[in-house]
Amino acid sequence: SQQGEEDPQALSIQEGENATMNCSYKTSINNLQWYRQNSGRGLVHLILIRSNEREKHSGRLRVTLDTSKKSSSLLITASRAADTASYFCVGSNFGNEKLTFGTGTRLTIIP
């Protein structure tokens, strides 16, 4: 299974601060994906990082991947109230590995 395990389970920060959440996985992957889920927009794909990449940026998002430690981190800079959501990571292997979401990190941005 490629279940991502997110850490921490919950995080509350002030608006404008940066938020960092982590993900660990157990077996080798070809890519790792981060998703966000909130009540307004449902489950949305944020970013995909391939196993041969160490860092990737998309707007205020920065994702790192350390395949030697089987871990990834998602950094959200200059947080906004709209970033309040649950964040999930999913590792995938282009084979027959099952895609499994973890329980996510619940991020709350305090205005």
Added chain:
Amino acid sequence: ETGVTQTPRHLVMGMTNKKSLKCEQHLGHNAMYWYKQSAKKPLELMFVYSLEERVENNSVPSRFSPECPNSSHLFLHLHTLQPEDSALYLCASSQEYALEQYFGPGTRLTVT
């Protein structure tokens, strides 16, 4: 709007009813997925179709029956459900299996 639509958005059914959930994607993707999301539990992958062939069936009870008649449509046929089947059912699609998935808004199912 992600290009993946699901109908109905809400469904209440009795345990003896038969109903179907519908998912349609307008993205030209080749893989489609059904997930179940229950309160306080991780998202559970139920079925995956790639190029209209089922590639994953994660020990889902037979009272859930998927159908993928073409690459744009995915159905989940429901019959003799149990109250614990009440959940949000999400459909997703991706260009290829295991790439980034685009999710629909979900169907909120309540079994009475």
